[in-house]
Amino acid sequence: MSIAEERIERLHGLAREAATEGEFDRSREYVRLARRIAERNRCGLPKSFQRSTCDACDVYLRPGQNARVRVHRGRVIVRCHDCGATERYPFD
Template structure:
């Protein structure tokens, strides 16, 4: 694991903790920093990080706090408070 991947993993943990404490601005900064590190080092973000961060407002998503999760006909719909929708397929 490279230094960049370790840093991204640590920022993921910090963003999750910040949302739990309802510090959404701090969470946004952690997500933006992690994305910037991933771009500079040409390594991708982990799947969990991509799925639980809003591409529009950059906040880390926590279901029940600042995101709504619903299932519909073969996919999961995650809705952020800013109105952004993300859909992921699943097989039943």
């Protein structure tokens, strides 16, 4: 595991903790920093990180707090309450 990947994992944990505490602006900054590190070092973001963040506004999604999660026709549908963006994933 490279230093960049370790840093991304650490920022993922910090974003999760900040969102749990209700500090969504702080979690947004952690997500933005992790995405910049992944871009700069040309390494991908983990699937768990991608699916728990909003691509449009970079906020860490917490179901029931700032995200709505539904299962419909074999897909998981996640809608961000902050910006209204919707993501659909196949049901794993």
